Amino acid sequence: MIKNNYKAFIIIISTFLITVLSISFSQDFPPDNAAVLYLRAFILYEEPDNEDLSNMITDLQDGKIKPNDEIRSYFKKNQRVLELVTTASQIPNCNWGQDHSKGFDLMMPELATVRRLAFLLVADSKISLADGDYKASLEKCLTIHRMARHVGNDLMISNLVGIAMNGLANKHIKIVLSEMPDDVETLEWLKSQMLDISVNTPSLISAIVNESKISIKEMRREKVDEILQNPEAEEILKSLSKEQIEKIRNGDEAFYEKCRKYYLDYIASVQAAFALPYENAYNELIKLSEKVAKEVKTHPVAFFTSTISSSMAHIYTGEIFSKTSMNAFMGAIEIYIQKAKSGQLPDELPVVLPRDLFSGKDFKYEKTNDGFILKCQGKDIERNKTNEYEFKVKK
Amino acid sequence: MSEKNNDKWFEEIISKTINSGKPLFDAEKFKQKFPDEFRELQSRANKPAKNFQGTFILKNPVIKFAAAAIIILAVSLFMIRSGKDEKVDIPKVTNVTQSPAEMLTLRSLKTAYYKGGIEAVEAQCDKSIEQLKQKTNKITTNELLADINGT
Numbered sequence: 001m002i003k004n005n006y007k008a009f010i011i012i013i014s015t016f017l018i019t020v021l022s023i024s025f026s027q028d029f030p031p032d033n034a035a036v037l038y039l040r041a042f043i044l045y046e047e048p049d050n051e052d053l054s055n056m057i058t059d060l061q062d063g064k065i066k067p068n069d070e071i072r073s074y075f076k077k078n079q080r081v082l083e084l085v086t087t088a089s090q091i092p093n094c095n096w097g098q099d100h101s102k103g104f105d106l107m108m109p110e111l112a113t114v115r116r117l118a119f120l121l122v123a124d125s126k127i128s129l130a131d132g133d134y135k136a137s138l139e140k141c142l143t144i145h146r147m148a149r150h151v152g153n154d155l156m157i158s159n160l161v162g163i164a165m166n167g168l169a170n171k172h173i174k175i176v177l178s179e180m181p182d183d184v185e186t187l188e189w190l191k192s193q194m195l196d197i198s199v200n201t202p203s204l205i206s207a208i209v210n211e212s213k214i215s216i217k218e219m220r221r222e223k224v225d226e227i228l229q230n231p232e233a234e235e236i237l238k239s240l241s242k243e244q245i246e247k248i249r250n251g252d253e254a255f256y257e258k259c260r261k262y263y264l265d266y267i268a269s270v271q272a273a274f275a276l277p278y279e280n281a282y283n284e285l286i287k288l289s290e291k292v293a294k295e296v297k298t299h300p301v302a303f304f305t306s307t308i309s310s311s312m313a314h315i316y317t318g319e320i321f322s323k324t325s326m327n328a329f330m331g332a333i334e335i336y337i338q339k340a341k342s343g344q345l346p347d348e349l350p351v352v353l354p355r356d357l358f359s360g361k362d363f364k365y366e367k368t369n370d371g372f373i374l375k376c377q378g379k380d381i382e383r384n385k386t387n388e389y390e391f392k393v394k395k
Numbered sequence: 396m397s398e399k400n401n402d403k404w405f406e407e408i409i410s411k412t413i414n415s416g417k418p419l420f421d422a423e424k425f426k427q428k429f430p431d432e433f434r435e436l437q438s439r440a441n442k443p444a445k446n447f448q449g450t451f452i453l454k455n456p457v458i459k460f461a462a463a464a465i466i467i468l469a470v471s472l473f474m475i476r477s478g479k480d481e482k483v484d485i486p487k488v489t490n491v492t493q494s495p496a497e498m499l500t501l502r503s504l505k506t507a508y509y510k511g512g513i514e515a516v517e518a519q520c521d522k523s524i525e526q527l528k529q530k531t532n533k534i535t536t537n538e539l540l541a542d543i544n545g546t
Binding site for chain 1: 495496499500501502504505506508509510513516517520521523524528
Protein backbone atom coordinates (compact mmCIF):
# COMPACT_ATOMS: atom_id res chain seq x y z
CA MET A 1 0.00 0.00 0.00
CA ILE A 2 2.74 2.40 1.06
CA LYS A 3 4.74 1.35 -1.99
CA ASN A 4 1.81 2.17 -4.27
CA ASN A 5 1.29 5.57 -2.64
CA TYR A 6 4.98 6.28 -3.03
CA LYS A 7 4.80 5.38 -6.75
CA ALA A 8 1.77 7.64 -7.23
CA PHE A 9 3.60 10.47 -5.44
CA ILE A 10 6.64 10.08 -7.68
CA ILE A 11 4.45 10.06 -10.82
CA ILE A 12 2.58 13.22 -9.70
CA ILE A 13 5.80 15.05 -8.82
CA SER A 14 7.47 13.99 -12.11
CA THR A 15 4.47 15.12 -14.14
CA PHE A 16 4.48 18.48 -12.34
CA LEU A 17 8.20 18.98 -12.88
CA ILE A 18 7.98 18.05 -16.57
CA THR A 19 5.10 20.52 -17.03
CA VAL A 20 6.92 23.34 -15.24
CA LEU A 21 10.18 22.66 -17.05
CA SER A 22 8.51 22.53 -20.45
CA ILE A 23 6.78 25.88 -19.74
CA SER A 24 10.02 27.46 -18.59
CA PHE A 25 11.90 25.99 -21.57
CA SER A 26 9.26 27.25 -23.97
CA GLN A 27 10.01 30.78 -22.71
CA ASP A 28 13.72 30.20 -23.05
CA PHE A 29 15.98 31.58 -25.74
CA PRO A 30 16.19 30.77 -28.60
CA PRO A 31 12.50 30.24 -29.35
CA ASP A 32 11.40 27.19 -31.32
CA ASN A 33 10.43 29.29 -34.31
CA ALA A 34 13.27 30.78 -36.37
CA ALA A 35 10.91 33.27 -38.06
CA VAL A 36 10.62 35.23 -34.80
CA LEU A 37 14.36 35.84 -34.73
CA TYR A 38 14.62 36.67 -38.43
CA LEU A 39 11.92 39.30 -38.04
CA ARG A 40 13.57 40.72 -34.92
CA ALA A 41 16.83 40.88 -36.82
CA PHE A 42 15.17 42.71 -39.66
CA ILE A 43 13.56 45.23 -37.31
CA LEU A 44 16.98 45.99 -35.81
CA TYR A 45 18.86 45.93 -39.10
CA GLU A 46 20.33 49.31 -39.89
CA GLU A 47 20.51 50.12 -43.57
CA PRO A 48 23.55 52.03 -44.91
CA ASP A 49 22.81 55.73 -44.32
CA ASN A 50 24.36 56.98 -47.53
CA GLU A 51 24.61 55.95 -51.18
CA ASP A 52 28.43 55.72 -51.12
CA LEU A 53 28.43 53.22 -48.28
CA SER A 54 25.69 51.23 -49.97
CA ASN A 55 27.75 51.07 -53.18
CA MET A 56 30.89 50.11 -51.26
CA ILE A 57 29.05 47.19 -49.64
CA THR A 58 27.83 46.03 -53.06
CA ASP A 59 31.40 46.24 -54.39
CA LEU A 60 32.63 44.26 -51.38
CA GLN A 61 30.02 41.55 -52.06
CA ASP A 62 31.18 41.40 -55.68
CA GLY A 63 34.83 41.13 -54.61
CA LYS A 64 35.75 44.43 -56.26
CA ILE A 65 37.10 46.06 -53.10
CA LYS A 66 38.51 45.03 -49.73
CA PRO A 67 36.73 46.06 -46.51
CA ASN A 68 37.68 49.57 -45.32
CA ASP A 69 37.10 51.31 -41.97
CA GLU A 70 33.72 52.70 -42.96
CA ILE A 71 32.45 49.26 -43.99
CA ARG A 72 33.84 47.64 -40.84
CA SER A 73 32.19 50.28 -38.66
CA TYR A 74 28.86 49.66 -40.42
CA PHE A 75 29.09 45.91 -39.83
CA LYS A 76 30.05 46.46 -36.20
CA LYS A 77 26.78 48.37 -35.77
CA ASN A 78 24.88 45.42 -37.27
CA GLN A 79 26.75 42.75 -35.30
CA ARG A 80 23.79 41.89 -33.05
CA VAL A 81 21.59 41.57 -36.13
CA LEU A 82 24.02 39.08 -37.67
CA GLU A 83 24.16 37.11 -34.42
CA LEU A 84 20.36 36.88 -34.37
CA VAL A 85 20.31 35.67 -37.97
CA THR A 86 22.94 33.02 -37.26
CA THR A 87 21.00 31.78 -34.22
CA ALA A 88 17.76 31.75 -36.22
CA SER A 89 19.32 29.72 -39.01
CA GLN A 90 20.22 26.96 -36.55
CA ILE A 91 16.66 26.50 -35.28
CA PRO A 92 15.04 23.52 -37.04
CA ASN A 93 11.50 24.92 -37.10
CA CYS A 94 10.48 28.03 -39.03
CA ASN A 95 6.86 29.08 -39.30
CA TRP A 96 6.23 32.36 -41.14
CA GLY A 97 2.57 32.43 -40.22
CA GLN A 98 1.37 32.49 -43.81
CA ASP A 99 -2.37 32.60 -44.22
CA HIS A 100 -3.07 30.04 -46.96
CA SER A 101 -6.78 30.82 -46.79
CA LYS A 102 -5.99 34.10 -48.62
CA GLY A 103 -5.27 32.10 -51.76
CA PHE A 104 -3.03 33.90 -54.26
CA ASP A 105 -3.36 37.05 -52.13
CA LEU A 106 -1.28 35.56 -49.33
CA MET A 107 1.69 37.76 -48.57
CA MET A 108 5.28 36.55 -48.47
CA PRO A 109 7.34 39.43 -47.03
CA GLU A 110 9.81 36.92 -45.61
CA LEU A 111 11.26 36.38 -49.10
CA ALA A 112 12.38 40.00 -49.31
CA THR A 113 13.51 40.09 -45.67
CA VAL A 114 15.60 36.94 -45.79
CA ARG A 115 17.20 37.89 -49.09
CA ARG A 116 18.26 41.24 -47.61
CA LEU A 117 19.81 39.53 -44.62
CA ALA A 118 21.54 36.99 -46.90
CA PHE A 119 23.30 39.77 -48.80
CA LEU A 120 24.40 41.27 -45.50
CA LEU A 121 25.92 37.90 -44.65
CA VAL A 122 27.74 37.71 -48.01
CA ALA A 123 29.44 41.03 -47.29
CA ASP A 124 30.26 39.94 -43.74
CA SER A 125 31.70 36.71 -45.13
CA LYS A 126 33.97 38.81 -47.35
CA ILE A 127 35.26 40.70 -44.30
CA SER A 128 36.14 37.42 -42.55
CA LEU A 129 37.83 36.21 -45.74
CA ALA A 130 39.88 39.41 -45.99
CA ASP A 131 40.92 38.88 -42.35
CA GLY A 132 42.03 35.32 -43.12
CA ASP A 133 39.33 33.78 -40.92
CA TYR A 134 38.23 31.16 -43.46
CA LYS A 135 36.08 29.13 -41.11
CA ALA A 136 34.09 32.21 -40.07
CA SER A 137 33.71 33.17 -43.72
CA LEU A 138 32.42 29.66 -44.57
CA GLU A 139 30.10 29.69 -41.54
CA LYS A 140 28.40 32.83 -42.88
CA CYS A 141 27.85 31.11 -46.25
CA LEU A 142 26.45 28.06 -44.46
CA THR A 143 24.07 30.38 -42.59
CA ILE A 144 22.71 31.49 -46.00
CA HIS A 145 22.18 27.81 -46.92
CA ARG A 146 20.26 27.24 -43.68
CA MET A 147 18.17 30.35 -44.26
CA ALA A 148 17.33 29.03 -47.73
CA ARG A 149 15.98 25.90 -46.06
CA HIS A 150 13.75 28.06 -43.86
CA VAL A 151 12.44 30.16 -46.71
CA GLY A 152 11.97 27.44 -49.30
CA ASN A 153 9.96 24.86 -47.43
CA ASP A 154 6.44 25.94 -48.27
CA LEU A 155 5.37 27.08 -51.74
CA MET A 156 6.86 26.84 -55.21
CA ILE A 157 7.90 30.50 -55.45
CA SER A 158 9.56 30.43 -52.03
CA ASN A 159 11.27 27.16 -52.96
CA LEU A 160 12.73 28.83 -56.06
CA VAL A 161 13.95 31.79 -53.98
CA GLY A 162 15.56 29.24 -51.63
CA ILE A 163 17.28 27.56 -54.58
CA ALA A 164 18.64 30.95 -55.68
CA MET A 165 19.98 31.55 -52.14
CA ASN A 166 21.73 28.16 -52.24
CA GLY A 167 23.39 29.31 -55.45
CA LEU A 168 24.49 32.56 -53.79
CA ALA A 169 26.00 30.67 -50.84
CA ASN A 170 27.82 28.17 -53.07
CA LYS A 171 29.27 30.96 -55.20
CA HIS A 172 30.98 32.42 -52.14
CA ILE A 173 31.99 29.07 -50.63
CA LYS A 174 33.81 28.42 -53.91
CA ILE A 175 35.73 31.69 -53.54
CA VAL A 176 36.71 30.88 -49.95
CA LEU A 177 37.89 27.38 -50.95
CA SER A 178 40.03 28.85 -53.73
CA GLU A 179 41.84 31.13 -51.26
CA MET A 180 42.01 28.85 -48.22
CA PRO A 181 45.30 27.09 -47.41
CA ASP A 182 45.18 23.32 -46.78
CA ASP A 183 43.21 22.76 -43.56
CA VAL A 184 41.81 19.24 -43.12
CA GLU A 185 39.92 20.05 -39.92
CA THR A 186 37.99 23.00 -41.41
CA LEU A 187 37.27 21.06 -44.59
CA GLU A 188 35.97 18.03 -42.66
CA TRP A 189 33.76 20.40 -40.66
CA LEU A 190 32.51 22.02 -43.87
CA LYS A 191 31.78 18.59 -45.35
CA SER A 192 29.63 17.55 -42.38
CA GLN A 193 27.76 20.88 -42.44
CA MET A 194 27.11 20.67 -46.19
CA LEU A 195 25.92 17.08 -45.82
CA ASP A 196 23.41 18.18 -43.19
CA ILE A 197 22.22 21.02 -45.43
CA SER A 198 21.89 18.86 -48.56
CA VAL A 199 19.92 16.20 -46.65
CA ASN A 200 17.50 18.82 -45.32
CA THR A 201 16.99 20.71 -48.58
CA PRO A 202 13.26 21.43 -49.05
CA SER A 203 11.58 19.37 -51.73
CA LEU A 204 10.26 21.18 -54.79
CA ILE A 205 7.53 18.63 -55.39
CA SER A 206 6.21 19.14 -51.81
CA ALA A 207 6.13 22.88 -52.52
CA ILE A 208 4.24 22.27 -55.78
CA VAL A 209 1.71 20.07 -53.96
CA ASN A 210 1.30 22.73 -51.23
CA GLU A 211 0.76 25.41 -53.86
CA SER A 212 -1.75 23.22 -55.70
CA LYS A 213 -3.90 23.20 -52.55
CA ILE A 214 -4.05 27.00 -52.80
CA SER A 215 -4.60 26.94 -56.55
CA ILE A 216 -7.66 24.68 -56.42
CA LYS A 217 -9.29 27.06 -53.93
CA GLU A 218 -8.88 29.84 -56.52
CA MET A 219 -10.77 27.89 -59.18
CA ARG A 220 -14.16 29.40 -58.59
CA ARG A 221 -16.40 31.95 -60.21
CA GLU A 222 -15.66 34.79 -57.77
CA LYS A 223 -11.92 34.58 -58.48
CA VAL A 224 -11.88 33.77 -62.17
CA ASP A 225 -11.67 37.35 -63.49
CA GLU A 226 -8.46 37.92 -61.50
CA ILE A 227 -6.95 34.76 -62.99
CA LEU A 228 -8.00 35.74 -66.51
CA GLN A 229 -6.02 38.98 -66.14
CA ASN A 230 -2.76 37.21 -65.30
CA PRO A 231 -0.16 37.42 -68.08
CA GLU A 232 0.18 33.63 -68.04
CA ALA A 233 -3.54 33.41 -68.91
CA GLU A 234 -3.36 36.09 -71.60
CA GLU A 235 -1.57 33.92 -74.18
CA ILE A 236 -3.89 30.98 -73.63
CA LEU A 237 -6.99 33.14 -73.99
CA LYS A 238 -5.88 34.14 -77.48
CA SER A 239 -6.32 30.55 -78.62
CA LEU A 240 -9.83 30.21 -77.17
CA SER A 241 -13.17 31.12 -78.70
CA LYS A 242 -15.56 33.60 -77.14
CA GLU A 243 -17.84 30.76 -76.04
CA GLN A 244 -14.99 28.92 -74.34
CA ILE A 245 -13.91 32.04 -72.44
CA GLU A 246 -17.50 32.68 -71.40
CA LYS A 247 -17.72 29.10 -70.20
CA ILE A 248 -14.62 29.66 -68.02
CA ARG A 249 -15.94 32.97 -66.68
CA ASN A 250 -19.47 31.93 -66.01
CA GLY A 251 -19.14 28.22 -65.39
CA ASP A 252 -21.30 26.57 -62.76
CA GLU A 253 -19.93 24.72 -59.75
CA ALA A 254 -19.92 21.44 -61.70
CA PHE A 255 -17.62 23.05 -64.31
CA TYR A 256 -15.18 24.36 -61.68
CA GLU A 257 -15.21 20.98 -59.95
CA LYS A 258 -14.11 19.40 -63.24
CA CYS A 259 -11.37 22.06 -63.53
CA ARG A 260 -10.11 21.16 -60.04
CA LYS A 261 -10.14 17.45 -60.82
CA TYR A 262 -8.26 18.01 -64.09
CA TYR A 263 -5.68 20.11 -62.21
CA LEU A 264 -5.18 17.55 -59.43
CA ASP A 265 -4.79 14.75 -61.99
CA TYR A 266 -2.14 16.86 -63.70
CA ILE A 267 -0.29 17.46 -60.40
CA ALA A 268 -0.39 13.70 -59.70
CA SER A 269 1.18 13.09 -63.15
CA VAL A 270 3.85 15.73 -62.38
CA GLN A 271 4.61 13.98 -59.08
CA ALA A 272 5.04 10.69 -60.92
CA ALA A 273 7.30 12.36 -63.50
CA PHE A 274 9.53 13.87 -60.79
CA ALA A 275 10.36 10.34 -59.61
CA LEU A 276 11.91 9.46 -63.00
CA PRO A 277 15.53 10.04 -64.05
CA TYR A 278 16.11 13.59 -65.35
CA GLU A 279 15.83 13.07 -69.10
CA ASN A 280 12.72 10.88 -68.82
CA ALA A 281 11.16 13.25 -66.31
CA TYR A 282 11.85 16.27 -68.50
CA ASN A 283 10.35 14.61 -71.59
CA GLU A 284 7.33 13.46 -69.60
CA LEU A 285 6.74 17.01 -68.29
CA ILE A 286 6.97 18.39 -71.83
CA LYS A 287 4.49 15.74 -73.03
CA LEU A 288 2.11 16.62 -70.21
CA SER A 289 2.41 20.30 -71.03
CA GLU A 290 1.70 19.66 -74.74
CA LYS A 291 -1.29 17.50 -73.84
CA VAL A 292 -2.75 20.28 -71.66
CA ALA A 293 -2.02 22.93 -74.34
CA LYS A 294 -3.87 20.79 -76.92
CA GLU A 295 -6.79 19.92 -74.68
CA VAL A 296 -7.44 23.48 -73.52
CA LYS A 297 -8.45 24.40 -77.10
CA THR A 298 -11.40 22.03 -76.97
CA HIS A 299 -11.95 21.51 -73.24
CA PRO A 300 -12.07 24.71 -71.14
CA VAL A 301 -11.70 22.58 -67.97
CA ALA A 302 -7.98 22.44 -68.82
CA PHE A 303 -7.65 26.24 -68.71
CA PHE A 304 -6.40 26.70 -65.12
CA THR A 305 -3.92 23.85 -65.50
CA SER A 306 -2.61 25.29 -68.75
CA THR A 307 -1.54 28.49 -66.94
CA ILE A 308 1.11 26.56 -64.99
CA SER A 309 1.95 23.52 -67.11
CA SER A 310 4.15 25.30 -69.65
CA SER A 311 6.82 26.24 -67.08
CA MET A 312 6.96 22.94 -65.16
CA ALA A 313 9.84 21.36 -67.12
CA HIS A 314 11.83 24.59 -66.65
CA ILE A 315 11.16 24.64 -62.90
CA TYR A 316 12.07 20.96 -62.59
CA THR A 317 15.36 21.52 -64.41
CA GLY A 318 16.10 24.34 -61.94
CA GLU A 319 15.80 21.93 -59.06
CA ILE A 320 17.98 19.28 -60.73
CA PHE A 321 20.54 21.99 -61.48
CA SER A 322 20.55 23.11 -57.84
CA LYS A 323 20.83 19.57 -56.44
CA THR A 324 23.56 18.67 -58.92
CA SER A 325 25.47 21.82 -57.89
CA MET A 326 25.23 20.74 -54.25
CA ASN A 327 26.51 17.28 -55.21
CA ALA A 328 29.37 18.84 -57.16
CA PHE A 329 30.27 20.92 -54.10
CA MET A 330 30.21 17.83 -51.88
CA GLY A 331 32.51 16.09 -54.35
CA ALA A 332 34.79 19.13 -54.58
CA ILE A 333 35.14 19.34 -50.78
CA GLU A 334 36.22 15.67 -50.76
CA ILE A 335 38.85 16.48 -53.38
CA TYR A 336 40.04 19.51 -51.36
CA ILE A 337 40.33 17.21 -48.31
CA GLN A 338 42.47 14.73 -50.27
CA LYS A 339 44.60 17.59 -51.51
CA ALA A 340 44.98 18.95 -47.96
CA LYS A 341 46.03 15.50 -46.72
CA SER A 342 48.47 14.59 -49.49
CA GLY A 343 49.59 18.02 -50.65
CA GLN A 344 48.35 17.40 -54.21
CA LEU A 345 45.17 16.92 -56.13
CA PRO A 346 44.16 13.26 -56.66
CA ASP A 347 44.60 11.81 -60.15
CA GLU A 348 41.16 10.23 -60.05
CA LEU A 349 37.81 11.02 -58.52
CA PRO A 350 37.41 9.58 -54.99
CA VAL A 351 35.30 6.39 -55.11
CA VAL A 352 31.98 7.21 -53.41
CA LEU A 353 30.74 10.70 -54.22
CA PRO A 354 27.33 12.21 -54.89
CA ARG A 355 26.40 12.00 -58.55
CA ASP A 356 25.48 14.23 -61.47
CA LEU A 357 21.68 14.10 -61.42
CA PHE A 358 21.39 15.03 -65.10
CA SER A 359 22.85 11.64 -66.04
CA GLY A 360 22.64 9.63 -62.81
CA LYS A 361 26.36 8.95 -63.29
CA ASP A 362 29.55 10.14 -61.58
CA PHE A 363 30.93 13.55 -62.48
CA LYS A 364 33.87 13.56 -64.87
CA TYR A 365 36.96 14.83 -63.09
CA GLU A 366 39.67 16.84 -64.80
CA LYS A 367 42.67 18.58 -63.34
CA THR A 368 43.45 22.06 -64.67
CA ASN A 369 46.41 24.42 -64.27
CA ASP A 370 44.89 26.13 -61.26
CA GLY A 371 42.52 23.52 -59.84
CA PHE A 372 39.99 21.04 -61.19
CA ILE A 373 36.66 20.71 -62.98
CA LEU A 374 33.73 18.42 -62.27
CA LYS A 375 31.74 17.87 -65.45
CA CYS A 376 28.23 16.52 -65.76
CA GLN A 377 27.76 13.55 -68.09
CA GLY A 378 24.14 14.30 -68.85
CA LYS A 379 22.86 17.26 -70.84
CA ASP A 380 20.84 20.05 -69.23
CA ILE A 381 18.05 19.95 -71.82
CA GLU A 382 16.59 23.30 -70.76
CA ARG A 383 19.86 25.19 -71.22
CA ASN A 384 20.99 22.89 -74.06
CA LYS A 385 24.44 22.36 -72.56
CA THR A 386 26.42 20.11 -70.27
CA ASN A 387 27.13 21.86 -66.98
CA GLU A 388 30.61 22.11 -65.50
CA TYR A 389 31.79 23.19 -62.06
CA GLU A 390 35.24 24.71 -61.90
CA PHE A 391 37.17 24.91 -58.61
CA LYS A 392 40.49 26.60 -57.97
CA VAL A 393 43.10 25.73 -55.36
CA LYS A 394 45.50 28.01 -53.52
CA LYS A 395 48.99 27.63 -54.94
CA MET B 396 -9.10 40.64 -121.79
CA SER B 397 -10.23 36.99 -121.76
CA GLU B 398 -13.35 35.88 -119.92
CA LYS B 399 -11.26 33.88 -117.49
CA ASN B 400 -8.93 36.77 -116.81
CA ASN B 401 -11.88 39.06 -116.51
CA ASP B 402 -13.36 36.91 -113.73
CA LYS B 403 -9.98 36.68 -111.99
CA TRP B 404 -9.48 40.41 -112.20
CA PHE B 405 -12.98 40.95 -110.85
CA GLU B 406 -12.39 38.51 -107.98
CA GLU B 407 -9.20 40.39 -107.11
CA ILE B 408 -11.09 43.64 -106.79
CA ILE B 409 -13.63 41.99 -104.50
CA SER B 410 -10.89 40.24 -102.60
CA LYS B 411 -8.97 43.50 -102.05
CA THR B 412 -12.12 45.19 -100.93
CA ILE B 413 -12.96 42.41 -98.47
CA ASN B 414 -9.44 42.19 -97.12
CA SER B 415 -9.34 45.90 -96.46
CA GLY B 416 -12.02 45.35 -93.89
CA LYS B 417 -14.16 48.22 -95.32
CA PRO B 418 -16.83 48.21 -98.06
CA LEU B 419 -14.95 50.30 -100.64
CA PHE B 420 -16.52 49.21 -103.92
CA ASP B 421 -18.19 52.07 -105.82
CA ALA B 422 -19.61 51.36 -109.31
CA GLU B 423 -19.36 55.01 -110.47
CA LYS B 424 -15.75 55.32 -109.39
CA PHE B 425 -15.03 51.98 -111.02
CA LYS B 426 -16.50 53.29 -114.29
CA GLN B 427 -14.34 56.43 -114.12
CA LYS B 428 -11.19 54.60 -113.19
CA PHE B 429 -11.49 51.67 -115.61
CA PRO B 430 -13.48 53.01 -118.63
CA ASP B 431 -12.14 50.35 -121.08
CA GLU B 432 -12.96 47.47 -118.78
CA PHE B 433 -16.39 48.94 -118.10
CA ARG B 434 -17.12 49.24 -121.83
CA GLU B 435 -15.96 45.68 -122.43
CA LEU B 436 -18.19 44.40 -119.67
CA GLN B 437 -21.09 46.39 -121.14
CA SER B 438 -20.48 45.08 -124.66
CA ARG B 439 -20.33 41.53 -123.34
CA ALA B 440 -23.65 42.06 -121.66
CA ASN B 441 -25.22 42.57 -125.12
CA LYS B 442 -23.92 39.21 -126.47
CA PRO B 443 -26.37 36.26 -126.37
CA ALA B 444 -25.91 33.66 -123.65
CA LYS B 445 -24.13 30.50 -124.79
CA ASN B 446 -24.91 28.24 -121.84
CA PHE B 447 -27.65 27.91 -119.29
CA GLN B 448 -29.38 30.78 -117.50
CA GLY B 449 -26.96 30.82 -114.53
CA THR B 450 -24.02 31.58 -116.78
CA PHE B 451 -25.97 34.41 -118.36
CA ILE B 452 -26.75 35.88 -114.98
CA LEU B 453 -23.09 35.78 -113.94
CA LYS B 454 -22.04 37.48 -117.16
CA ASN B 455 -24.56 40.25 -116.89
CA PRO B 456 -22.48 43.23 -115.61
CA VAL B 457 -25.34 44.89 -113.83
CA ILE B 458 -26.24 41.70 -111.97
CA LYS B 459 -22.53 41.05 -111.42
CA PHE B 460 -22.04 44.48 -109.85
CA ALA B 461 -25.16 44.06 -107.80
CA ALA B 462 -24.03 40.60 -106.67
CA ALA B 463 -20.58 41.93 -105.84
CA ALA B 464 -22.05 44.81 -103.88
CA ILE B 465 -24.29 42.41 -101.93
CA ILE B 466 -21.36 40.07 -101.22
CA ILE B 467 -19.17 42.97 -100.09
CA LEU B 468 -21.91 44.38 -97.92
CA ALA B 469 -22.68 40.98 -96.39
CA VAL B 470 -19.01 40.21 -95.72
CA SER B 471 -18.44 43.68 -94.28
CA LEU B 472 -21.43 43.39 -92.00
CA PHE B 473 -20.28 39.92 -90.92
CA MET B 474 -16.78 41.18 -90.20
CA ILE B 475 -18.02 44.18 -88.24
CA ARG B 476 -20.33 41.92 -86.24
CA SER B 477 -17.80 39.15 -85.65
CA GLY B 478 -15.18 41.76 -84.74
CA LYS B 479 -17.45 42.93 -81.97
CA ASP B 480 -17.98 39.37 -80.78
CA GLU B 481 -14.25 38.65 -80.53
CA LYS B 482 -13.87 41.24 -77.82
CA VAL B 483 -14.19 39.45 -74.51
CA ASP B 484 -15.40 41.64 -71.74
CA ILE B 485 -12.80 40.99 -69.05
CA PRO B 486 -12.72 43.77 -66.49
CA LYS B 487 -9.32 45.42 -66.47
CA VAL B 488 -7.52 46.52 -63.33
CA THR B 489 -5.99 49.97 -63.62
CA ASN B 490 -2.22 49.64 -63.71
CA VAL B 491 -1.15 51.61 -60.65
CA THR B 492 2.11 51.39 -58.73
CA GLN B 493 2.00 48.43 -56.39
CA SER B 494 2.61 48.81 -52.68
CA PRO B 495 5.35 46.61 -51.11
CA ALA B 496 2.61 44.43 -49.60
CA GLU B 497 1.02 43.93 -53.03
CA MET B 498 4.39 43.22 -54.61
CA LEU B 499 4.94 40.40 -52.15
CA THR B 500 1.70 38.52 -52.65
CA LEU B 501 1.86 35.05 -54.12
CA ARG B 502 -0.09 36.28 -57.17
CA SER B 503 2.30 39.14 -57.85
CA LEU B 504 5.41 36.99 -57.36
CA LYS B 505 4.02 34.26 -59.63
CA THR B 506 3.38 36.87 -62.30
CA ALA B 507 6.94 38.16 -61.90
CA TYR B 508 8.24 34.61 -62.29
CA TYR B 509 6.17 34.09 -65.42
CA LYS B 510 7.50 37.32 -66.94
CA GLY B 511 11.17 37.06 -66.03
CA GLY B 512 12.00 33.91 -64.09
CA ILE B 513 13.60 33.84 -60.66
CA GLU B 514 15.59 37.00 -61.40
CA ALA B 515 12.33 38.94 -61.75
CA VAL B 516 11.08 37.50 -58.43
CA GLU B 517 14.31 38.55 -56.74
CA ALA B 518 14.14 42.01 -58.28
CA GLN B 519 10.57 42.41 -57.05
CA CYS B 520 11.59 41.40 -53.51
CA ASP B 521 14.43 43.93 -53.54
CA LYS B 522 12.20 46.67 -54.96
CA SER B 523 9.66 46.15 -52.19
CA ILE B 524 12.36 46.53 -49.56
CA GLU B 525 13.62 49.70 -51.22
CA GLN B 526 10.11 51.15 -51.11
CA LEU B 527 9.69 50.19 -47.48
CA LYS B 528 13.04 51.76 -46.66
CA GLN B 529 11.88 55.06 -48.10
CA LYS B 530 8.70 55.00 -46.06
CA THR B 531 10.24 54.02 -42.73
CA ASN B 532 10.95 56.99 -40.53
CA LYS B 533 12.78 56.63 -37.29
CA ILE B 534 10.84 57.82 -34.25
CA THR B 535 12.64 60.48 -32.26
CA THR B 536 12.59 60.48 -28.46
CA ASN B 537 10.55 63.69 -28.49
CA GLU B 538 7.95 62.10 -30.74
CA LEU B 539 7.81 59.08 -28.46
CA LEU B 540 7.34 61.28 -25.39
CA ALA B 541 4.66 63.22 -27.22
CA ASP B 542 2.84 59.96 -27.94
CA ILE B 543 3.13 58.84 -24.32
CA ASN B 544 1.83 62.18 -23.06
CA GLY B 545 -0.92 62.16 -25.64
CA THR B 546 0.12 65.58 -26.94
